[in-house]
Amino acid sequence: MTDQRRITGLPGLAEIGLGNFAPYLMNRIMGRYNASLRADLAGLGLTTPKMRALAVLSVIDAPLIRELAVYAVVEQSTLSRALDQLAGEGLIQRETDAGDSRATRVHITAAGCAAFEAMWPQMAAAYARMFQGIPEDEHRAFVATLQKMLGNIRKHDF
Amino acid sequence: MTDQRRITGLPGLAEIGLGNFAPYLMNRIMGRYNASLRADLAGLGLTTPKMRALAVLSVIDAPLIRELAVYAVVEQSTLSRALDQLAGEGLIQRETDAGDSRATRVHITAAGCAAFEAMWPQMAAAYARMFQGIPEDEHRAFVATLQKMLGNIRKHDF
DNA sequence: CAGAATTAAATGCGTTTGCAAATATCCCGG
DNA sequence: CCGGGATATTTGCAAACGCATTTAATTCTG
Numbered sequence: 449m450t451d452q453r454r455i456t457g458l459p460g461l462a463e464i465g466l467g468n469f470a471p472y473l474m475n476r477i478m479g480r481y482n483a484s485l486r487a488d489l490a491g492l493g494l495t496t497p498k499m500r501a502l503a504v505l506s507v508i509d510a511p512l513i514r515e516l517a518v519y520a521v522v523e524q525s526t527l528s529r530a531l532d533q534l535a536g537e538g539l540i541q542r543e544t545d546a547g548d549s550r551a552t553r554v555h556i557t558a559a560g561c562a563a564f565e566a567m568w569p570q571m572a573a574a575y576a577r578m579f580q581g582i583p584e585d586e587h588r589a590f591v592a593t594l595q596k597m598l599g600n601i602r603k604h605d606f
Numbered sequence: 607m608t609d610q611r612r613i614t615g616l617p618g619l620a621e622i623g624l625g626n627f628a629p630y631l632m633n634r635i636m637g638r639y640n641a642s643l644r645a646d647l648a649g650l651g652l653t654t655p656k657m658r659a660l661a662v663l664s665v666i667d668a669p670l671i672r673e674l675a676v677y678a679v680v681e682q683s684t685l686s687r688a689l690d691q692l693a694g695e696g697l698i699q700r701e702t703d704a705g706d707s708r709a710t711r712v713h714i715t716a717a718g719c720a721a722f723e724a725m726w727p728q729m730a731a732a733y734a735r736m737f738q739g740i741p742e743d744e745h746r747a748f749v750a751t752l753q754k755m756l757g758n759i760r761k762h763d764f
Numbered sequence: 765c766a767g768a769a770t771t772a773a774a775t776g777c778g779t780t781t782g783c784a785a786a787t788a789t790c791c792c793g794g
Numbered sequence: 795c796c797g798g799g800a801t802a803t804t805t806g807c808a809a810a811c812g813c814a815t816t817t818a819a820t821t822c823t824g
Contacts, residue, residue, distance in 0.1 A: 476679055478629070506619060525773090565618075577758055600737070682782095682803075710802075
């Protein structure tokens, strides 16, 4: 038992081991995944926030901006500026919500769908690489655990 | 089958579903984990790169800066500046490598260890929350899958 | 139903980031 | 042992980021 453990009663990071600490491994993996995507995307004039917004919009229709910020994992102020650019490029459209004129809903355009489809093969390739050699049932169990974890830490109901 | 699937042969994101797409879930989870830690750390005068460097240094002794950048998942130029600050605060020390005077090894100081120990309870709490309600064996299987994934995508041997 | 409190989104502003270039050192072939 | 190419780190710079504030609209409360 280390000094720290003896004093605090908490197992320390050294005892768990970096390579067994799930948040560390997840940061390592997503760090590389995101960096690799970012490099690919730069060639298409897209940044990470723009790509994430398009990805979510390809699946969820007309969310509010604050919802989109949660789904896309982008700070709302950063998203606001990313949407400025996407709108300027004709990839999305902002529209005031019918029932609440403070709120804005975001729609993806046909050009936006096309832009997302152009980058999807690279995301799919990175995804395939990540799970290569991992059996289907292990993959499914992994995703099921992720879903529980998200349920544990999210602040919103979506 | 969607139009995209019929044309490209690739299952699209909509078919997989955001909530079943592992990289998406991992970004959601780590986004919140990191944002929550960052808020806690701001009070201690630490940023994410500084915290990550300290965390790695609490476990790995005297790595080269480029190794530390990989372990800590921080761009090397960003790390270089974070180390400037940490050194200024007396939490780490840079020392030219004995065998290669281009290279620099980084040592954590006693004050640096103390700083990491001060923030560890918050990291441990976020970790515990993330896995609350998840059985021990499921947790272990999850980490084992993460280790395979890291092996699949990493570029370095560490 | 008036006014306070809350919520949505955008914006100002200082900091941080990451790419690319610079600097310093090392290694290899001839 | 000299010069070209590789490697380790730092630094210049423009773009991106996040916090806090602002603006605008809605909802709650007495």
